[in-house]
Amino acid sequence: MxxxxxxxxxxxxxxxxxxxxxxxxxxxxxLKWRRRLSTREQDQETQLRSTIQNVQVRKEADDRWWWRYEKDGEYTVKSAYKMLTTTEEGDEIKCLKRCWNSTIPLKICAFSWLSVLGxxxxxxxxxxxxxxxxxxxAKCSFCAEIAENEDHLLLWCxxxxxxxxxxxxxxEIKYVMARSCKDAFLQHSWAGRYQKGWQVIWYATIWALWSTQNRRIFEAKQVSIDEVFHMVQYNSYYWIKSKIEGWTYSFADWCNAPSRCRIVKVPNQRLIELEQGEMI
Incomplete structure (x- = not known):
């Protein structure tokens, strides 16, 4: 833990x-530590102390190992096998696995993963x-008013x-903006018929915003809303174009009607392009 x-x-x-x-x-x-704890580590120490505070230590009992998956605390192969084969992944683990998209450059996937984790x-x-x-x-690089965490910088500023x-x-999509990067990522992962293209937009947008923030800090470069939006369009198009064989749409097609440039994986694993309204 x-x-x-x-x-x-x-x-x-x-x-x-x-x-x-x-x-x-x-x-x-x-509890003794090898060095002074950072602020994040101090928060973890507080959580740890809260967890172990409820542990009942008996003065007359000796220390011993306790296997939590058996009532008597004794380890058995049967209980270990049951634990390994019945444990289900939590929502957070499933979410993190979705961050690694083969269409997207690895460093952008890594950044998405970090943003979901905070x-x-x-x-x-x-x-x-x-x-x-x-x-x-620690104020936001864009508005200089609110503390700059991931949710504010990438979503709510x-x-x-x-x-x-x-x-x-x-x-041409309408929805309520999520409160956190994790929820926003999931919104882009489950966007119905637009899923594959719309998911790429998540990566392109957070990367464009992060790059813009870095340019403001390190280059004192002011980038306009339209320039950032163009970065989203440009990156998302060329990421798909470079990874998806047979995707023949032009950049103009993508900018004018992205929902008509969808990519769908069919049962035989062949990637085909479907115009909006067509059925598999």
Whole structure:
């Protein structure tokens, strides 16, 4: 549950008895770390302490291993097999797997993955890692009003919102913007008949916004809404064009009517193009 804290602990090989002490009849944990914890790690430590606070330590009992999948705590091959074969993936794991799209360049897939996890090097995360030391320096690069986390920078900032509105008008789609990058990614993954093309727009948009933010910071370059939107159109088109064999639409076709340039995988694994309204 807390692999980072496990790595930083000086008591990785210690018993429970060695990781705390009895004070006035109550057990008190003593957690030791190899270095001072960062803000994110301190949050994890708080979660860890909250988790182990409910563990009942008995003074008269010896430390021993306990297998959680058997009532008596004893390990059996049967229970291990049952655990491995019946565990279902959670929604978050399924979501993360969807981030890796073979049509999209690997570094953009990686950025999408980080945005869903909330671990991009946005200013709020840099502040947590003490790379930025002043909260005033963690304001959004676009609006300079709100703290810059992934959800604000890529979705909810007025600047970003105008790009998403242009995308919706371009595709003639209407929906309510999600509250988080994870939910927004899932919206683009399950867009019905537009699914494959619309999913590419997610990657193209967040990458265009991130690139624009970097240009503002490192080059002092101001990029207009229309320029960012053109980046979305250009990148999404050429990513598909370079990866999908036989996709013959022109850039003008893509810009004028992207929903008519859909790509559908049929049962024989051959990729074909379908005009809007046609059936497989």
């Amino acid at each position: 807390f692999p980072r804290l496990s790595y930083l602990s000086t008591d990785r090989q210690s018993t429970v008895q060695q990781m705390g002490e009895w004070i006035g009849g109550s057990w008190r944990w003593r 671990r991009t090097p946005c200013k709020v995360n840099l502040l947590k890692r003490n790379i930025i030391t002043q909260e005033a320096d 007025d600047f970003s919102g105008k790009i998403w509105n242009k995308n919706l008008a371009w595709w």
